[in-house]
Amino acid sequence: MSRLRDGLPRNGDPRPHFVVCGADALVYTVAEELANAGHRIRLTVIVPPDLRSDVPDLGTLRGIRVVRAERLDERTFRAAGLADAAALALVMPDDVVNLHAALCAQAVEPDLRLVIRMFNSGLGYGVRRLFEDSAVLSDAAMAAPAFVAAALGEVAPTHVRLPGRTVYVARRADVQPEHVICSLTAADGAGRVDVLPAEPAAEAQQPEDLVLAEATGRPAGQTLAAQRLVRARKRRRHPLATFGRAVRAALNRKLGIAVVITLVVTAISGTVLAHAAEVHGFWKSIYVTLLTAVGSSDVEENRNAVAQAAQLVLTIAGLALLPLITAAVVEGMVNARLALARGAVPNDRADHIVVVGLGSVGTRVLRQLVDLGLEVVAIDRRADARGAKVAEQLGVPLIVGDASLEETLRAASVATSKALVVVSTDDVTNLQAALNARAARPGLRVVLRLFDDDFARRVEDAFNIDISRSVSRLAAPAFVAAMLERDVLATIPVDRHALLVAAVRVLGGAPLDGAPLSRVDRALSVRVIGLSAAGAEWVDWAPDPRRVLGAGDRIFVVARRAGLRALVEQATPPAESLLVERAETPGEGRDQRP
Structure with a gap:
């Protein structure tokens, strides 16, 4: 168990101690979010001696201790006081460095809760199995929904990639009934709106109610195999069009x-x-x-x-x-x-979305846009980019070239596109591509990725760019939530509330151990959307409410913060729940300095 579940820190200070290690902008934003999270905590940040220029000065954050070290090894962790830490966040921009640091940290404190940044999802699954109390997150996965929502002209990032599916928030009238996962809001006809209500009867459902729905990218009821067959038939029906594109x-x-x-x-x-x-x-x-x-x-x-x-x-x-x-x-x-x-890009293509940069963020944006059934054209300067094979598998045209050049954007038919999403790792290329696209089509919606959050805000104002985003700013809240909560996968803003998509593991001896799944569902608080059996990665997205829960099962839910906290207590043995409450209760008259 983590230190939050194992009792008070060894030094007797009731304030939980958190440690964050990183070397890019994400380490600053995570530290800032923790410092401003409204909790009385002790915070230690470990960074290399020479930080990148785009990382703000950590000294501007009050109440944190900064440790500079060349390596993340046992000696460094002991000097940082990891032995009494409640959780450790490893957000270095290298998967191998994070994995090595996690192993060293476990040697110092075996019961430490780990929040690990991983780009490679396959490696992430293995790491999650290796460490009992851990959360493996990808900043790319956390940031991608915001880019997708911005490209579609939505107010909030409402598209979330879960294992094997993409879910999104929509009006009930815009979704086929078989694709609705659960209701998020329900109007009672008297001006009151309930959040996370019990599923209303058909006659009580309102078209304007918000629902969580599955994005399939195909017509309702059509299987993936049928979709592929239809695509194959379309290709066979139009051989002359294929030949014309080649010419x-x-x-x-x-x-x-x-x-x-x-x-x-x-x-x-x-x-x-x-x-x-x-x-x-x-x-x-x-x-x-x-x-x-x-x-x-x-x-x-x-x-x-x-x-x-x-x-x-x-x-x-x-x-x-x-x-x-x-x-x-x-x-x-x-x-x-x-x-x-x-697959060539036809000259008459229109209302598509152009995605520039097929790195970790761009690849996830590409997948989600295709899941939503949208036409996409991809651009990357490298033919062997991370997402090149993904684009080929999804049938998305890939243009290999420099997106900052006008001819490359013309080849992607940017002048007739619906939106341009620029998420490469080069700020100069991103900004140049955005400006050239705007010159080709003045009213084009542009979603721009920039590493520096302050620079992103200024670019949005100075160049009239629709949306400019910093991936670290988008991802940091999810990392912080994983340190303070358990397995929070995403945050969905609904109305004036923030709903959490989370996975909670049932521990042996907990009140839910041996209880039916139906006990988890609570109107206005927690809604179950999936279940993963102990030791399995596969998720059942339509679980039987009569299913008896066992130790190690993971329950996927949409919950309000208070509801999630109550669910975690139900999934934890009673004695440990008491210790959690003690660990999270701030002490009086204690020194606030680390």
């Missing part, structure tokens, strides 16, 4: 102009030559023209000057024509092959 991809504008100019010169010179040499008949004119063009003509001294000049120009044009045709054929074949393999 358009094969044509290079500059090379095409050169070929056309050369052909025009050849035609004019051939006509003049045939007329001056008194060649009669259409076929004979073509014959003489083509032979001269390929350099097979003989010098005719007896011809007049006009014929000789035309023959000279034609011979020179022929010498230029052959390599141009060869270059056009070779480049065309290469481009057509790539277009057929990846």
